[in-house]
Amino acid sequence: MQVVDQINRKLYFENTPKRIISLVPSQTELLCDLGLENSIVGITKFCVHPIDIKGKTTIVGGTKQIHINRIKALNPDIILCNKEENTKDIVEACELICSTHVSDIFNIEDSLELIKQYGTIFNVENKTALLVHDILKEVISFKAFITSKPTIKVVYFIWKNPWMVAANNTFINYLLDFNKFINIYSIKNRYPEIELSEFNSNKEVELVLLSSEPFPFNTSHIKEMQLYYPNAKVITVDGEMFSWYGSRLLKAFKYFKNLRLSLQNNLPY
Template identity: 50%
Template structure:
């Protein structure tokens, strides 16, 4: 079997991989939903869905730092990584242990392509197709739920507090914000996750405070609300940044969010 991953790297398999190390939380959840939980031999400490998984599968580290000796001892057939989540140095070292598949997901189409490619690699094409179909159906139901034109409403999506960091262009979160019908207020800022100042809060319609990677909470709403006339809202970062099967649940969440915003 010959595969070209999302970084254009050519991979060849002489059999279906049966021992999987996944170093990306959203991809780990996807593997479980593809029926591959029994094939998982290694995951990260951030692979929190399903909640019992870390008690059942070896934890090999985080997404930026891993125990290479522990991964090698697991004798994986394949190691699943992501361009943004994992470092280039990690990938270089991991390639000496097993075949490394690299994902690069910036759009919903990229997400669909990855799911289908996993279906091919792991011989679960029917389940992969079913997941992408459910995501597309959920997205369509969300579109039908929006009753007002919102494509002029400017959103600042905040991921860090000190310094203030937001989501810029060329990211999956940016793509989702605009797919939902909003305008990403900081898409023209330099960098994928630019730093902004309190002055930049003035012209926003909405401030989205993400639950990850910085754990914004209720107490931060009042702090931000003092600095802007925009509506400040806590949002679930997993639904905006996890690009696997979680998207099935993401669009109902976006429908609920739009109702909170009275759209």
């Protein structure tokens, strides 16, 4: 079996991989939702879904730093990485151990392609076909819902000290656009640092979104951010819904619908 991963590398498998290491939280969740939980032998400390996964497998590090000897000792058949989440050095180190698949996600189409590739690699095509069908059903429903809604100018914060936002060429920015949120930092690339001042913040911003990850923004940060954006509504949002792909998309569009309805009715979220 030959598979071309999402950074155009050819992978060859004589048999279905049985021992999986996942270095990407959203991909760990996807594997479990495809019924492959018992095949996962290693994950990162950030793999928190499903809630009991950490008690069932070995933690091999984070997404940017791994314990390579621990990974070797687990004797994996395949290691699953992501171009954004994991470094080039990590991928190259993993390649010396076994076949290493790298995803690269910018939009829904990329996510669905990844799901289909996992179906092929792990011999679960029927499950992935059903998952893709159900996600597309959610996408179609949300498109019908959002089409009549007004656009809203937003800024999406992912970090504090330094202040960092999501910008162009990110899955987050793609989903913001899907929600008819106009990202005022879409003119910048990836995750730029920005300077905030009570005197120079963009007065056009209508909505400030404080993501729950990777920085754990919560309601305690709303008052502080309101100083910089006195004319905008400031809310916290579930970062997993805006940045996790794979099976999380089944939940994301319902979340986005409820988010928009809360804004429309001027309710807290």
